[in-house]
Amino acid sequence: MNYWGIWAIYRHEMERTFRTVGQSIASPVISTVLYFIVFGTAIGSRISDVDGVQYGAFIIPGLIMLTILGQSISNASFGIYFPRFTGTIYEILSAPLSFVEICIGYVGAAATKSLMIGLIVLITANFFVTFYIQHPFWMMFFLIMTCVTFSLLGFIIGIWADGFEKLQLIPLLIINPLTFLGGSFYSINMLPGIWQKISLLNPVVYLVSGFRWSFYENSDVSITTSVVMITVFMFLCLAIIAWIFKTGFRLKN
């Protein structure tokens, strides 16, 4: 195992984050705080409780998910796409690093950054609404698994994209709608029957549901299903990345 190599990539990526702290950390935190003010405090005060939880508190898990999904994807996709764009990727590809090590470096840094943002948002939420966490271990489990899995997805997007437009395409056209329709702001039980069934095709539903369960012990789908879904998704992403490095897709061809 090339530990020095992994550490070099990880540190390089984290230093880039701290060099642009306003854009990297402050911006997503401010956006989320605005969601809390608008949906939690202003509009939320006129909405009745959902599954026995005050609306402002109900949306906290969803909002955190919304933020870390977007951040994980954009951090990881930009992290690998930028060296491809500038040509500095040659150094990574010519180094004695396996795909697993490259992945740990880039995805680890992207996931760390998302996790930091998620925790900062959680702490910030405390200033606006009162909430509680029933299962802190599972809360951290879902938070970390989501950060890692969606950073893996972002890594794939960063390799697939051959332009800045494509880099934004999947997050904007697929991930954002799935996240908004994944129960961040509502329980899918509030939807008409057919839409409830359609919603179950949305993988984000399982993440939000499981994460919300760790806070308030109420969920749209069972906790086991949520854990299985996120684990399956993570291994699917790993398999795609292994294939990319094996075939050299967009990197070595």
Add this chain to the structure above:
Amino acid sequence: MTSAISVQNLHKTYDNGFKALDDVSLDVERGEIVALLGPNGAGKTTLISTICGIVNATSGKIDVFGYDNQKDYRKARSCIGLVPQELTTDAFETVWHTVSFSRHLFGKSSKPEYIESLLKSLSLWDKKDNQIRMLSGGMKRRVMIAKALSHEPDILFLDEPTAGVDVELRKSMWQLVRKLRETGVTIILTTHYLEEAEEMADRIGVINNGKMIVIEDKKKLMKKLGKKELVLELYSPISEIPEALSGFDLHLKQDGHQIIFTYDPAKQDNGVVRLLDQLKAHSVKCKDFNTRQSTLEEIFVQLIGEK
């Protein structure tokens, strides 16, 4: 003894169908300097990139110090340092950080005293805390070399190292290459400057359209393919070459004041003595003469033109 690099029947066709390498074979011995020449798009950079692991080969085998560059990629790549053609560095990093980053990528722990001596040898020490974007083009080129040498490689690839650099820097690069060779580093460089290949290399390979046209010891190559010219300065100009001398490869120059005779120096009977006798017989008097060996550039143009 195992070669530093052994390339056998290497083929590379890109996804867009472009055949960049067509059955290339090459052996590079330890400690030698090999220059790869070829026009733009000939396949030089693809060959280097494939050996370094940046590009996947379509077929063929590459060994680095006996290590297969696919199966034993860690060992193979650890031996290699690469200076790419483009100045691709992270503009906001400092010189010290970027060189240390490269060393760590190759699995080596920090060694500040080595990085210090490396930066000093490349006249970069006083710039170590500068961001790379603040450096001149020549300095950036040196940073690229420092990055490639940061993990103390046994083989160094220099892909057009002196493209776009001034004469002074080019000369200092040549010095550096010689110094590296003295320490036992094997060097493979690609260049458009034939003068550079002539000056630096032990062996020269010529690539065109993805094929290795020739790879030969520099002196042997120049002897084998090089022509020699005998330049005869005449006492009085002549308007045309006498008919009796039509069997010689002669050209009139300088308004009839010069006769140029091109001959093959490797031949036992190269024709020089016979020509001089014939000139005397036809009362063509010479006041001076000199000979000139073909340059590598002329050999290169000849090779590329033939294929």
